[in-house]
Amino acid sequence: MNNVSSCDKIDEDVDQCVESCHKVFSSEENPSSSMTSEEMDKILREKAKDLIVEEKVDLMGKLLYHEVMAKKIDGGDDEPDTGNSVEIDDGKFLISDDNIKKDEEAILNKVVEMGFSLNNLTEEILKVNDYNLEHSMEYLLSGLQVIKDGNWVDVKPIPDSFVINLGDQLQKIMESFQMAKDNTPLSLTQNFILPESNRPQLSKVSTLDSIPIIDLSTPSQFLLDKITQACEEYGFFHIINHGVPQNLCKRMLTAISDLFKLPHQERETFVEYAKEINKLMGTLFGLISQSLGLEKNCLQRKLGEKPRLKAQANFYPPCPDPELTLGLSVHTDLPALTVLMQSDEVSGLQVIKDGKWIDVKPVPHSFVINLGDQLQVLSNGRYKSVHHRAVTNKMLGRISVAMFYGPNINTWIGPIEELVDEEHPAVYRRYKFSEFLDEFARQEGTRRRVKEAFQISYDHGICSSSTP
Numbered sequence: 419m420n421n422v423s424s425c426d427k428i429d430e431d432v433d434q435c436v437e438s439c440h441k442v443f444s445s446e447e448n449p450s451s452s453m454t455s456e457e458m459d460k461i462l463r464e465k466a467k468d469l470i471v472e473e474k475v476d477l478m479g480k481l482l483y484h485e486v487m488a489k490k491i492d493g494g495d496d497e498p499d500t501g502n503s504v505e506i507d508d509g510k511f512l513i514s515d516d517n518i519k520k521d522e523e524a525i526l527n528k529v530v531e532m533g534f535s536l537n538n539l540t541e542e543i544l545k546v547n548d549y550n551l552e553h554s555m556e557y558l559l560s561g562l563q564v565i566k567d568g569n570w571v572d573v574k575p576i577p578d579s580f581v582i583n584l585g586d587q588l589q590k591i592m593e594s595f596q597m598a599k600d601n602t603p604l605s606l607t608q609n610f611i612l613p614e615s616n617r618p619q620l621s622k623v624s625t626l627d628s629i630p631i632i633d634l635s636t637p638s639q640f641l642l643d644k645i646t647q648a649c650e651e652y653g654f655f656h657i658i659n660h661g662v663p664q665n666l667c668k669r670m671l672t673a674i675s676d677l678f679k680l681p682h683q684e685r686e687t688f689v690e691y692a693k694e695i696n697k698l699m700g701t702l703f704g705l706i707s708q709s710l711g712l713e714k715n716c717l718q719r720k721l722g723e724k725p726r727l728k729a730q731a732n733f734y735p736p737c738p739d740p741e742l743t744l745g746l747s748v749h750t751d752l753p754a755l756t757v758l759m760q761s762d763e764v765s766g767l768q769v770i771k772d773g774k775w776i777d778v779k780p781v782p783h784s785f786v787i788n789l790g791d792q793l794q795v796l797s798n799g800r801y802k803s804v805h806h807r808a809v810t811n812k813m814l815g816r817i818s819v820a821m822f823y824g825p826n827i828n829t830w831i832g833p834i835e836e837l838v839d840e841e842h843p844a845v846y847r848r849y850k851f852s853e854f855l856d857e858f859a860r861q862e863g864t865r866r867r868v869k870e871a872f873q874i875s876y877d878h879g880i881c882s883s884s885t886p
């Protein structure tokens with residue numbers, strides 16, 4: 419705070435703050451103001467400067483808003499997801515504008531209902547008469563409150579709560595949320611608080627281990643060994659030097675981020691991205707086939723004609739209490755292979771390794787690759803489709819884009835013959851992919867064990883399938 423530029427910045431912030439407060443106080447909505455403009459200017463200037471210099475609050479910080487409960491799952495006893503998603507299917511993009519629009523409208527309605535101005539917090543906070551001026555500034559620090567029908571209302575108890583992000587000073591503001599006047603912490607809406615046994619227990623997540631990082635530009639045998647090891651041990655790995663242009667990845671994350679704000683955006687980027695990832699999937703399938711000792715094109719051949727390439731964009735808004743909920747519940751990916759891009763700044767993905775959760779910290783310019791259920795079956799159980807989940811972050815929203823490659827519904831899937839011998843009898847029976855999807859749907863509402871339904875059990879030398 420000692421250098422000239424930060425002093426200039428403070429003055430600029432003070433000016434802006436004072437100017438917007440004047441606007442409010444001189445408006446007809448505040449006829450009770452008895453202060454002269456100069457008197458008010460003086461008070462405002464002093465108060466604003468104190469607050470800004472103490473870095474207690476960035477009054478001019480852009481006010482963003484996030485719907486925490488963007489998507490509430492109706493009915494069923496499945497774990498709720500706080501993420502919001504967009505599907506891109508078969509190159510035809512099933513972006514459900516209606517849902518996004520509905521969410522956007524719901525959020526905006528709430529904001530309007532509460533009397534918020536999205537662009538200028540100061541105006542709203544100071545929409546009070548002279549007597550309340552001092553207090554209103556304090557409210558800003560001690561717990562966000564807004565004027566509703568002439569009374570101060572805590573932001574905390576808004577049904578289906580939303581989180582307000584105040585620019586750079588978010589952390590301080592969030593802390594002040596926690597210390598609201600009535601000492602009640604800001605909490606999640608009841609619907610999203612998981613039963614204790616399903617909570618993420620974040621303190622137990624390992625930060626010492628992470629998934630392997632594989633450089634696709636390394637010499638081939640070494641690369642294949644690394645892939646074999648990663649697929650056998652983790653079922654997850656990062657890839658770097660993957661050939662997908664960095665600039666495109668950046669644009670894709672921005673487009674996804676914008677998409678959650680605006681319904682009609684940047685479809686060209688989606689198409690371009692889908693094509694690139696499709697190419698990358700080809701490379702990865704080649705490598706994984708070889709790492710299993712199979713011909714390069716074996717896996718893709720087995721996954722059949724007209725494969726389904728699906729994308730899911732996940733947005734996890736900042737969450738007041740990440741210990742109480744999950745962004746995305748524990749699951750395995752149902753298709754064959756997933757290429758996941760996550761924003762660089764925030765981690766959230768966690769993966770089971772040796773019975774423990776490990777954090778997948780973002781590695782810049784990498785993709786996270788994980789094997790899906792169909793690959794576990796094709797590899798006759800040698801490679802695993804591993805359980806993972808996404809946890810939320812208290813301060814920052816997080817975006818990830820998953821692209822899934824799977825067979826079409828008429829494709830037959832089963833352990834690849836070359837991987838079945840006396841020593842390694844078939845672990846799964848063959849099935850049409852549509853059967854797998856039916857089984858997935860049948861198990862809805864419980865923690866699914868879909869692959870297990872196709873498992874073959876070997877009792878006393880007699881082989882039987884576990885599906886009815």
Ligand SMILES: O=C(O)CCC(=O)C(=O)O
Pocket residue numbers: 730732746751758760766767806807808817818820
């Ligand atoms: O957001 C993440 O990191 C996880 C996404 C994921 O697992 C999925 O979309 O299936």
Ligand SMILES: [Fe+2]
Pocket residue numbers: 749750751806
């Ligand atoms: Fe997943």
